[in-house]
Amino acid sequence: MTPRIAVLGCGYWGSNHIRTLKSLGALHSVSDVSAARAEGFAAEQDCLAIPPEELFGRDDIDGIVLALPPQFHAANAIKAVEAGKDVLVEKPIALTVPDAERAVAAARANNRVFMVGHVLRFHPAFEQLLALISAGELGTVKYIHSHRLGLGKFHTENDALWDLAPHDLSMILAITGSEPVEVRGEGAALLDKLSDFAHVHMRFASGVRSHLFASRLNPYRERRLTVVGEKAMAVFDDIEPWPRKLAVYRHAVWQDSGQWAFTANEPSYVAVGEGLPLTRELEHFLHCIQTRAEPRTDGEEAIRVLRVLTAGTVVHDTGGRGS
Structure with a gap:
């Protein structure tokens, strides 16, 4: 039932x-x-x-x-x-x-069952990106960066970091499979006491480096996650239409006579089955209730994301929580 x-x-x-x-x-x-x-x-x-x-x-x-x-x-x-x-x-x-x-x-x-609403973990393009990484298509992951920018929404309790970054942190932690060993946050509060811009820089024990940039005071929208591997780079761009949401760039970089050289190739677009992330998330929640399975985005993941948010937060002199 x-x-x-x-x-x-x-x-x-x-x-x-x-x-x-x-x-x-x-x-x-x-x-x-x-x-x-x-x-x-x-x-x-x-x-x-x-x-x-x-x-x-x-x-x-x-x-x-x-x-x-x-x-x-x-x-x-x-x-x-x-x-x-x-x-x-x-x-x-x-x-x-x-x-x-x-x-x-x-x-x-x-x-x-305890599940957290990290909805982009259920995005078909992100699921396909994880599959590419797992299959070794990108080689060893070296760097991950995520940009989540736009205008609004403005909350009285949440700054740009706490409102926008949990989605990106959930994806970054899923890719790395671990928590960062070093977190550094920077931010700026322009309108009030809460940060409207937030940068978080992370270093992982595996050697992976990562940063995210979140803004609620930006003139254009950007929803882009980029993964840089030894063999290829991949971009999950949720602003793009479905046929172009996941792109793989097989650029080549090498040393020639002590000098760095490179070739830039056009992206190849990975086929992604269309599906609404929230619908897929709630279907997963219902499945976990019925089967008593552990959710993909469980409480432990929520705590890991919260630890990074806390470590990346800067308290401004105005008394508000910023980032």
Whole structure:
């Protein structure tokens, strides 16, 4: 039987979960501190609207998606798993590593599925990129860089790093298979006390170097992950249309008489099956509930990402959390 899922938090991203779960036949109910907002979605999607204080005690709910401001994620995740519910928590799952660890430990103690919403891990182009790396098509990976730039959204609690970078960090950690041994963050707060630009530089024990650049105050959109290997380079560009989302560049670089030489080749585009990452993510969540399998993006991954976010954060003199 399809698991019955409630969505707590009917904001921008929560609304995407609501509509996608409805399309999958798994939406049971919606909940929000604004009763009017929840009732509006319930009427639109033909489901129940349940007040937050009544949600966790319902026996007719199997799992809960938490799409709240991040400062409320950990406490509600603990409440959910202790009530016997499986949970998918949007990123970031908490604002501190200890809070995240408590939530994950509670899920483990109660034998509950605990999944985090690192949605780009379910993007078909990223899955294909991982397959290329695993097959040795790029050779040994040497460098990874990721750019996630655009205009907005502006949050009162989250800066550019904490709002945008979890997606990229999740992909980078999946490629390297480890946490960095060194993290250095830089940022700039232009509008208020929270950083609008964030750079994070990482070094891994394997020798891989990496950096990410996130901005919510940029005149153009960029969603690009680049992997530099010894044999080839690959670019996952989510702005491109599906036939061009994953490109492989087989450039050649060598030494000739003590001088470096190179040839630049045109990219070859890798065929990628189309699919909406959020739909695939929620299908995976439902599968994990049904089979009790460990999610691809589990609580331990969420903690690893949170550790890097914390290490890459710079506190500005204005008193806000920046990066």
